Amino acid sequence: MDLEGTALHLLERGEDEDEVRRLLTRMVRIWKDWDDHEVQAFVDAVLEEVKNVLKARSTEGTLGTVLNPPESGITMGEMGVGSRGEGDFYVHDLLTSIASRASHDALVSPEEKDDAGVAKAHGTHVVAAVDGMHSRLSEFPFLAGFHAARAAMRDVLVNGARPTGLLIDLHLADDGDVGRLFDFTAGVTCVGAATRTPVLAGSTLRVGGDMVLGRRLVAGVACVGTADEDELTPRRDASPGDLIVLTEGAGGGTVTTTAIYHGRPEVVPETLNVDFVRAVEALREADLLRRVHAMTDITNGGIRGDATEISQTAGVKITLEEDRIRDLVNPKVLEMLDELNIDYLGLSLDMLMVIAPPDTAEECVRTLKEAGVKADIVGEVEDGEGVHLITEGTERRLDVKFRESAYTKVKEVIGEEHPEDFEEMKRKVREAYEEAVKKMETVLELMGENR
Numbered sequence: 001m002d003l004e005g006t007a008l009h010l011l012e013r014g015e016d017e018d019e020v021r022r023l024l025t026r027m028v029r030i031w032k033d034w035d036d037h038e039v040q041a042f043v044d045a046v047l048e049e050v051k052n053v054l055k056a057r058s059t060e061g062t063l064g065t066v067l068n069p070p071e072s073g074i075t076m077g078e079m080g081v082g083s084r085g086e087g088d089f090y091v092h093d094l095l096t097s098i099a100s101r102a103s104h105d106a107l108v109s110p111e112e113k114d115d116a117g118v119a120k121a122h123g124t125h126v127v128a129a130v131d132g133m134h135s136r137l138s139e140f141p142f143l144a145g146f147h148a149a150r151a152a153m154r155d156v157l158v159n160g161a162r163p164t165g166l167l168i169d170l171h172l173a174d175d176g177d178v179g180r181l182f183d184f185t186a187g188v189t190c191v192g193a194a195t196r197t198p199v200l201a202g203s204t205l206r207v208g209g210d211m212v213l214g215r216r217l218v219a220g221v222a223c224v225g226t227a228d229e230d231e232l233t234p235r236r237d238a239s240p241g242d243l244i245v246l247t248e249g250a251g252g253g254t255v256t257t258t259a260i261y262h263g264r265p266e267v268v269p270e271t272l273n274v275d276f277v278r279a280v281e282a283l284r285e286a287d288l289l290r291r292v293h294a295m296t297d298i299t300n301g302g303i304r305g306d307a308t309e310i311s312q313t314a315g316v317k318i319t320l321e322e323d324r325i326r327d328l329v330n331p332k333v334l335e336m337l338d339e340l341n342i343d344y345l346g347l348s349l350d351m352l353m354v355i356a357p358p359d360t361a362e363e364c365v366r367t368l369k370e371a372g373v374k375a376d377i378v379g380e381v382e383d384g385e386g387v388h389l390i391t392e393g394t395e396r397r398l399d400v401k402f403r404e405s406a407y408t409k410v411k412e413v414i415g416e417e418h419p420e421d422f423e424e425m426k427r428k429v430r431e432a433y434e435e436a437v438k439k440m441e442t443v444l445e446l447m448g449e450n451r
Contacts, residue, residue, distance in 0.1 A: 073428055127224070159295070191274060235294050261409065298351040317383060319382060321389075322345075
């Protein structure tokens with residue numbers, strides 16, 4: 001329960017302060033076993049601080065510009081941010097555009113929408129990635145930590161790097177049991193121990209400090225690695241004539257969430273593995289990474305999303321054979337998805353995708369199979385654009401949807417439909433982006449750093 005956000009929202013729209021006070025009092029009593037005096041003193045303090053927020057927001061001039069965030073009028077949910085579809089990709093294009101203004105010496109910058117970023121440092125190449133925990137795994141901290149750590153490490157691996165350390169950013173709301181901190185950290189450390197990758201650092205805070213009640217967990221895990229320059233496998237290097245190799249995928253946080261919230265917890269163990277480490281290390285030991293052009297993992301909006309991003313980044317056409325892809329989805333996971341009528345092509349399945357010249361691709365498949373990893377050649381890279389799927393001999397365009405496949409009942413209710421006013425939404429979002437960039441440039445000038 002976000003007391004600050006709720007109070008601000010109601011006061012900004014002109015609600016009576018006494019009504020706001022009564023609502024906050026009811027919210028506090030849900031979570032706090034306090035007497036009337038303690039509750040009232042706390043609510044009074046919340047309202048006083050919220051009024052000071054409104055006062056700060058009314059500041060004019062340069063300080064007012066710094067204090068007030070740009071408002072697009074479009075919410076995260078309306079834009080589908082975090083839902084790995086067209087709206088999410090558009091917002092991330094703008095976010096990476098901002099971040100890339102500090103990427104002067106990056107070899108792989110955020111704008112390239114790769115799995116991890118790369119920068120040269122002290123004679124080596126540092127590769128870094130960060131992944132947030134799946135938001136619906138708040139009630140299952142160990143699984144949240146395990147899959148966030150695995151995702152960050154996988155992003156480093158598919159860029160050709162050797163993971164060297166994990167970092168944890170952990171936020172638990174005021175009423176969350178401290179045991180959940182240990183559970184999440186144990187999940188992260190489980191991945192680290194299984195892959196001999198140390199946890200190097202972390203930060204533990206409360207969600208919203210005193211202003212957010214409840215037990216919501218919000219966390220992220222970063223992974224840092226190193227690589228030789230000729231081992232790097234950025235998406236931009238996918239080239240016409242390359243073949244596409246996929247390994248078997250059982251999914252991670254998304255499939256875990258699908259199983260739990262559809263009453264199929266028996267599927268969860270299928271996701272608890274570090275097979276991707278064995279796969280990438282097998283390729284490294286066979287000295288194949290130096291011959292591979294690009295790698296990625298199938299996460300962002302499933303094959304629809306990742307293949308589309310590669311197509312756009314490398315400026316190529318990608319053609320895929322559905323029967324071969326389907327055969328590489330973990331059987332128990334695929335059975336569940338089919339029974340629930342969830343499109344596996346739009347879901348994060350955590351497969352490893354390797355893009356390489358034909359002779360190298362075939363050698364990759366042999367090497368992966370010898371390492372006990374199921375793999376196959378599922379498509380090719382051609383001149384052109386877009387992603388095309390061949391199903392029973394018929395080729396069709398595989399476009400990104402507005403949201404990833406609806407894999408929970410709540411997501412089914414929200415739907416996957418493309419908003420009719422999407423172009424207007426994009427215009428408003430872009431205006432907010434431009435305001436943020438202008439603010440950044442203003443502050444850089446104040447600091448004398450705008451060069």
